[in-house]
Amino acid sequence: MRHLLKRSSPPIITLTTDFGLRDAYVAEMKGCILSHCPTAVLVDISHEIPAGDIQEGAFVLARAAASFPPETVHLAVVDPGVGGTRRALAAESTRFRAVGPDNGLLAPLLDAARVVALEDGPQGGQPAATFHGRDLFAPAAARLARGDDLESLGSLVQGALVPVPAATSLAILHVDHFGNCVTNIDPRQVPTGGRWQVLAGGRSLSLRVRTYSDAPAGKPVLILGSDGRMEIALRDGHAATALNLARGDRLEVIQQDPKPPRREKDS
Amino acid sequence: MRHLLKRSSPPIITLTTDFGLRDAYVAEMKGCILSHCPTAVLVDISHEIPAGDIQEGAFVLARAAASFPPETVHLAVVDPGVGGTRRALAAESTRFRAVGPDNGLLAPLLDAARVVALEDGPQGGQPAATFHGRDLFAPAAARLARGDDLESLGSLVQGALVPVPAATSLAILHVDHFGNCVTNIDPRQVPTGGRWQVLAGGRSLSLRVRTYSDAPAGKPVLILGSDGRMEIALRDGHAATALNLARGDRLEVIQQDPKPPRREKDS
Amino acid sequence: MRHLLKRSSPPIITLTTDFGLRDAYVAEMKGCILSHCPTAVLVDISHEIPAGDIQEGAFVLARAAASFPPETVHLAVVDPGVGGTRRALAAESTRFRAVGPDNGLLAPLLDAARVVALEDGPQGGQPAATFHGRDLFAPAAARLARGDDLESLGSLVQGALVPVPAATSLAILHVDHFGNCVTNIDPRQVPTGGRWQVLAGGRSLSLRVRTYSDAPAGKPVLILGSDGRMEIALRDGHAATALNLARGDRLEVIQQDPKPPRREKDS
Numbered sequence: 183m184r185h186l187l188k189r190s191s192p193p194i195i196t197l198t199t200d201f202g203l204r205d206a207y208v209a210e211m212k213g214c215i216l217s218h219c220p221t222a223v224l225v226d227i228s229h230e231i232p233a234g235d236i237q238e239g240a241f242v243l244a245r246a247a248a249s250f251p252p253e254t255v256h257l258a259v260v261d262p263g264v265g266g267t268r269r270a271l272a273a274e275s276t277r278f279r280a281v282g283p284d285n286g287l288l289a290p291l292l293d294a295a296r297v298v299a300l301e302d303g304p305q306g307g308q309p310a311a312t313f314h315g316r317d318l319f320a321p322a323a324a325r326l327a328r329g330d331d332l333e334s335l336g337s338l339v340q341g342a343l344v345p346v347p348a349a350t351s352l353a354i355l356h357v358d359h360f361g362n363c364v365t366n367i368d369p370r371q372v373p374t375g376g377r378w379q380v381l382a383g384g385r386s387l388s389l390r391v392r393t394y395s396d397a398p399a400g401k402p403v404l405i406l407g408s409d410g411r412m413e414i415a416l417r418d419g420h421a422a423t424a425l426n427l428a429r430g431d432r433l434e435v436i437q438q439d440p441k442p443p444r445r446e447k448d449s
Numbered sequence: 450m451r452h453l454l455k456r457s458s459p460p461i462i463t464l465t466t467d468f469g470l471r472d473a474y475v476a477e478m479k480g481c482i483l484s485h486c487p488t489a490v491l492v493d494i495s496h497e498i499p500a501g502d503i504q505e506g507a508f509v510l511a512r513a514a515a516s517f518p519p520e521t522v523h524l525a526v527v528d529p530g531v532g533g534t535r536r537a538l539a540a541e542s543t544r545f546r547a548v549g550p551d552n553g554l555l556a557p558l559l560d561a562a563r564v565v566a567l568e569d570g571p572q573g574g575q576p577a578a579t580f581h582g583r584d585l586f587a588p589a590a591a592r593l594a595r596g597d598d599l600e601s602l603g604s605l606v607q608g609a610l611v612p613v614p615a616a617t618s619l620a621i622l623h624v625d626h627f628g629n630c631v632t633n634i635d636p637r638q639v640p641t642g643g644r645w646q647v648l649a650g651g652r653s654l655s656l657r658v659r660t661y662s663d664a665p666a667g668k669p670v671l672i673l674g675s676d677g678r679m680e681i682a683l684r685d686g687h688a689a690t691a692l693n694l695a696r697g698d699r700l701e702v703i704q705q706d707p708k709p710p711r712r713e714k715d716s
Numbered sequence: 717m718r719h720l721l722k723r724s725s726p727p728i729i730t731l732t733t734d735f736g737l738r739d740a741y742v743a744e745m746k747g748c749i750l751s752h753c754p755t756a757v758l759v760d761i762s763h764e765i766p767a768g769d770i771q772e773g774a775f776v777l778a779r780a781a782a783s784f785p786p787e788t789v790h791l792a793v794v795d796p797g798v799g800g801t802r803r804a805l806a807a808e809s810t811r812f813r814a815v816g817p818d819n820g821l822l823a824p825l826l827d828a829a830r831v832v833a834l835e836d837g838p839q840g841g842q843p844a845a846t847f848h849g850r851d852l853f854a855p856a857a858a859r860l861a862r863g864d865d866l867e868s869l870g871s872l873v874q875g876a877l878v879p880v881p882a883a884t885s886l887a888i889l890h891v892d893h894f895g896n897c898v899t900n901i902d903p904r905q906v907p908t909g910g911r912w913q914v915l916a917g918g919r920s921l922s923l924r925v926r927t928y929s930d931a932p933a934g935k936p937v938l939i940l941g942s943d944g945r946m947e948i949a950l951r952d953g954h955a956a957t958a959l960n961l962a963r964g965d966r967l968e969v970i971q972q973d974p975k976p977p978r979r980e981k982d983s
Contacts (some may be wrong), residue, residue, distance in 0.1 A: 191754035198744065203737075209463065209569035214518035216490065218457035220518075223750065224492070225758070227743040233627055234685065246740035249747035249850065253755075262685065265660025279534040306650075311660045313675030316516065338652035359736035362768055393799025393845045408847030418768065418796065470737075473780035476761040478785035483757065485723035487785075491759070500894055501952065524873065529952065532927025577925045580942030583783065695806035 193327035194223045194250060198243045198258040199315065207313070211257070211320040218324030234262040234360035236286050238429070240346040241356050244290035245409050247278055256291060256325040258282040259315035270300040270314060271339070272322050274332045275406040283314070283325040297343065298336035335364075352433040354382075361420030362405075363427050367412040367435060372404050377438040380404060382414055383427045422448070453702065460594035461490045461517060465510045465525040466582065467498040473581070478524070478587040479654030494523075494612055501529040505696070507613040508623050511557035514545055520528050523558060524590040525549040526582040535702050537567040537581060538606070539589050541599045548590040550581070553613035556663075565603035619700040621649075622678070628687030630694050634679040634702060639671050644705040647671060650694045727861035728757045728784060732777045733849065734765040742846070743789070745854040752858030761790075764774060768796040770820050772963070773878040775890050776823035779943050781812055790825060791857040793849040794818040804834040804848060805873070806856050808866045817848070831877065832870035867917040872956040880966040885972035886967040888947070889917075895954030896939075897961050906938050911972040913939060916948055917961045 201207040208229050211313045215222055227246045231239040233387070239260035247256050249254060261268075263284045269284035275295035282289045284299075300322050302309060309317030320336050349355060349366055356364040372378050372390055380387040382402075389397075390404040396418035402425055407413040414421050422428065462482060468474040475496050482489055494513045497504040500639050506527035514523050528535075528550045536551035542562035549556045551566075552656055569576060576584030589602050616622060616633055623631040630649070639645050639657055647654040649669075656664075657671040664670045664684035674680040681688050689695065724917075728928050729749060742763050754790075761780045765773040773794035774848035775958055786939060789851055795802075795817045796968040803818035814822045821877030834856050836843060856869050890898040897916070906912050906924055915923040923931075924938040931937045933952035934961055942945040948955050955963065 195460065196747075203493075204497040204509075205496055205623075205625045206494060206509045207626075209492060209513040210516040212492050213463075213518070213521070214648035216461055216492070217516070217518050220490075223754075225743060225746050225750070226737075227740060228738055242738075242740045246743040246747065249751070251747070251751050254747070256880035263662050300789055310673075310675035312672060327947040348977050358739045359741075395854075405846060408844035408850065419589065425728040468859060470760075471762055471764040471776075472892045473761060473776045475895075476759060476780040477783040479759050480730075480780065480785070480788070482760070483728055484783070484785050530929050533929035567935075576939075577942035583942065702760075 191251075191346070192221045192223045193219065193221075194254040195226060195323050195327050196225045196227050196246065196250065196254060196256045198227040198231065198239060198246070198256070199229045200235065200239065200260045200403075201229050201234045201315070203229055207315065207338040210313075210316045213261075214316050214320040215257075215324045215327075218321055219328040222324060222327050225250075227258075231260050234260065236260050236262075236383050237347050240290055244285065247291055248409070252277050252279075254279065255323045255327045256280045256282075256288075256410070258287050258317055258320055260287050261285065261314065265311040269320055269339070270322075271297055271343070272300055272326060272332060272335045273297040273325070279326055281319050281326065283319075284344050286344045289343060289346040290345060294331060297339045299339050300330055300336045301390075309400050334438075340436060347410070348446070352435060354414075354427055354429050354431045356361075356435065357427070357429055360409070361416065361422040363414040363422055363425075364407060365412050365414065365433055367404075368413050369406055369410070371435050371437070372412060379436045379438065381412070381434040381436065383425045383431060385425055386413065392443075451507045458520075459488045460486065460516075460596075461492060461521040462486075462590050462594050463494050463513065463517065463521060464496070464524045465494040465498065465506060465513070465523070465527070466496045466525045467500045467502065467506065468496050468582070470496055474582065477580075477583045478526075481583050481587040481709075482524075482591045482594075484668045486595040489591065489594050492517075494525075497526050499670045501527065503527050503529075503625070504614050506554050507557055510554065514558055515676070519544050519546075521546065523547045523549075523555075523614040524586055524591045525554050526586055527554050528552065528581065531581050532578040535611075536606070537585055537589075538610070539567055539593060539599060539602045540564040541593070541680040546593055548593065550586075551611050553611045556610065559610060563571055563599060564606045565599055566606050568605045598641040616697075619702060621681075621694055621696050621698045621700065624689040624694070627673070627693070628683065630681040630692075631674060631676075631699055632679050634671075634680065634686055634700060636673055636677070636679050638702050638704070639679060646703045647681070648703065648704065650692045650698060652692055654681065668669050680705055689706050717927045722894060724753045725787075726757045727753065727863075728759060728787060728788040729753075729857050729861050730759045730780065730784065730790045731762050732761040732773060732780070732790070732794070733763045734767045734769065734773065734794045735763050735849070737763055741849065744847075744850045745793075746831075748850050748854040749791075749858045749861075749889040752855050753862040756861050759784075761792075765794050768794065770794050770796075771881050771889070774824055777821065779940055781814075781825055782943070786811050786813075788813065788816045789857045789861045790816075790822075791853055792821050794821050795819065795848065798848050799845040802878075803873070804852055804856075804864060805831055805877070806834055806860060806869045808860070812936060813860055815853050815855050815860065815862075816854075818878050820878045823877060823880040826877060830866060831873045832866055833873050874977070888948075888961055888963050888967065889967045891956040891961070891963055893901065895950065895956040895958070896941070897948040897956055898941060898943075898961075899946050899948065899967055901938075901967060903940055903944070903946050905969050905971070906946060913970045913972065914948070915970065917959045917960055917965060917967040921948065 278291040333431040545558040571593040807829040
């Protein structure tokens with residue numbers, strides 16, 4: 183199998199949750215993982231996903247996962263439906279391995295993946311109804327990481343999986359720690375030096391720069407982010423606060439005629 | 450010795466402090482540990498224990514420690530008395546190993562443990578009067594983790610240790626990141642489908658459900674948490690905020706006669 | 717080479733950034749490091765450096781680095797000039813190895829260090845203009861950690877490096893999580909039992925104690941911190957809030973005549 187080719191590297195498991203860092207919850211998952219796979223290298227992606235915010239969790243996880251080796255196991259738990267009827271998944275493709283609830287959280291990682299529905303109680307007991315992260319998902323991630331076959335964790339899922347809720351129009355997908363607003367604007371629609379306007383929160387932006395330090399002070403700009411998406415940024419400032427923008431806000435791109443006919447003077 | 454049986458697994462050291470994550474303090478402890486025990490696997494439990502809050506630290510540590518292998522060393526520093534007369538401890542039982550101040554923080558882990566009082570300066574020097582976490586506790590944890598005998602760290606303590614302050618009546622023990630209020634209500638006092646009332650912050654709760662997703666929207670419920678304690682929860686909401694509850698708040702359980710005589714109508 | 721002497725210990729890489737923990741950014745750097753150096757032990761120093769605050773980043777990094785083994789690689793990214801003309805550095809001395817921007821952030825670690833300017837694209841491609849942390853610095857840190865020669869990362873820098881902005885007068889250098897105010901007051905100027913006054917925010921302090929628990933309740937004191945600097949502290953309280961002090965605030969030390977002539981009675 184693919185992930186056995188690098189047998190000399192310790193297995194990596196990442197963790198993405200909405201658990202925060204005040205409680206014992208994240209550590210309980212880690213203790214459980216290390217009990218099953220003592221050589222695992224544990225890497226936190228984020229535990230500050232807003233409570234129950236599957237869309238944000240999927241966004242952050244997908245972005246981070248792209249920088250990890252393909253044999254990494256991504257364990258993600260943003261799971262408002264825990265204990266209910268939603269399925270619990272483990273999955274494997276040539277690019278990712280992942281474990282978590284079937285609620286859209288893992289969806290960006292599941293292209294062309296084989297997916298199994300986890301059976302309850304991989305530790306031999308019933309998982310707590312309220313903490314599948316520790317009792318169901320963590321042991322499954324540890325078993326994948328230590329080399330167990332995917333199919334040993336459950337039965338292959340044939341039907342459709344729950345997709346991640348996706349923006350259906352131009353919008354702000356994510357506001358980062360610095361206030362940069364990540365958008366789904368196609369970079370080709372806003373070429374450097376082109377004649378276009380981006381309308382965002384009542385403001386009009388018309389300048390694209392290559393780096394934050396190229397931006398004029400005080401003027402919000404478009405910039406190509408490091409994940410290939412266009413961002414709205416403000417040099418030395420917090421764009422989202424300054425422009426009063428939030429995740430989900432609609433955007434508009436207006437293409438301007440490169441040589442406007444100026445017929446108004448003819449009339 | 451017990452912890453030498455698993456010699457092939459790297460030693461685990463957990464860290465629980467009230468240091469926060471803005472300063473260098475946690476990293477200083479880790480650098481010190483890795484200097485003494487380069488193969489240690491370091492796992493953060495929490496560094497967001499409120500400053501000086503021994504009771505909360507003991508609660509979070511005890512809960513997390515239950516999920517780790519027994520040879521794990523739990524290093525905990527919530528230590529308002531640092532540099533004063535409180536003793537510094539290292540301890541070992543069949544279930545836990547632990548290092549920290551003798552102020553109640555470690556108390557839940559010390560049942561049937563052998564305990565030693567750390568001698569100053571395991572590095573050969575005097576520890577800084579203000580940072581025993583780095584200068585006294587971290588080296589001791591590293592030495593335990595790498596296999597040094599407990600007795601090599603200090604002299605066995607014979608007398609009583611400082612207990613953790615415990616709630617003497619029904620109360621909220623902990624409010625978690627999601628707003629769930631962990632209580633010390635005996636689960637048998639509030640059976641599913643039973644006739645009881647829990648009084649909390651002027652509200653009366655009378656419904657127990659198995660999972661968060663079983664709860665009716667907007668109605669606070671009792672639920673059995675994943676550590677075996679009863680919690681007050683609110684589906685898709687923050688119970689503590691909605692019910693104006695905080696740690697330490699008193700609770701009351703009223704058992705109702707399963708077949709009330711309804712004498713009021715007789716009178 | 718020095719760092720090859722301890723070949724049996726896994727290499728340590730620390731991370732210090734202003735990225736926060738909500739986004740994928742820190743994890744992207746870690747995924748990149750582990751792709752290049754799978755055995756690296758990753759230790760977070762802090763990701764809560766205020767955005768773009770080079771001085772604070774340099775303070776926290778320098779303090780933490782002092783507790784790590786000298787072969788540790790310290791990767792630091794507080795980099796408001798990313799993508800601009802500032803140089804990207806890797807450095808090595810007998811006490812530290814470090815990777816980051818040439819903006820003062822690494823300056824406290826660079827005494828007597830050999831320093832190279834990183835060439836773009838150590839992965840074979842152009843780094844993203846906005847995320848050198850992931851695309852330029854992380855691979856360089858991983859290569860140093862796995863044993864690559866410093867000179868293989870770029871050309872030796874001959875000229876001066878950007879210094880860290882330093883306080884030119886007595887001031888508060890840092891306010892920590894507990895509200896302790898770290899100062900640059902020389903400990904010899906405020907001896908225990910001496911006759912001096914420290915003026916801070918309109919208040920006068922005149923007591924130095926050895927430990928927090930030696931301080932009288934409610935009375936702000938001077939205390940020798942665990943990094944050798946004098947701190948203003950308040951037992952069981954938050955000194956910065958109580959005294960309305962912030963980083964950068966000026967301080968004054970007034971030495972008092974040990975035997976004041978008391979001429980006022982003579983006049």
